[in-house]
Amino acid sequence: MKKIDAIIKPFKLDDVKEALNEIGIQGMTITEVKGYGRQKGHKEIYRGAEYIVDFIPKIKIEIVVEAQRAEEVVAKIREAANTGKIGDGKIFVYSIEEVLRVRTGETGKDAI
Secondary structure, three states, rough: OOOEEEEEEEHHHHHHHHHHHHHHOOOOOEEEEEOOOOOOOOEEEOOOOOEEEEEEEEEEEEEEEHHHHHHHHHHHHHHHHHHOOOOOEHHHHHHEOOEEEEEEEOOOHHOO
């Protein structure tokens, strides 16, 4: 099994969700996060004063899938989240040793 963490722009969440629903991904966890990458934030002007926004709002999506589906899921996320501009985000893929559904005790792919 693989865990996929995708950090994307907030306004792309609905596009990513729809794209994943199209390929049968049924569950995900969403977290509102803040951070920065190479761009290191940006400057904004508010009431005539300029200030630096160090941490930019993003959305973190966490999904666990069977290993053979990981590549397909990553491709769909990348396609749906891409704007072609700086700050589109990152996707991380991790190996998962075990999954257990608390309610039923199911394990492995049955628990996903």
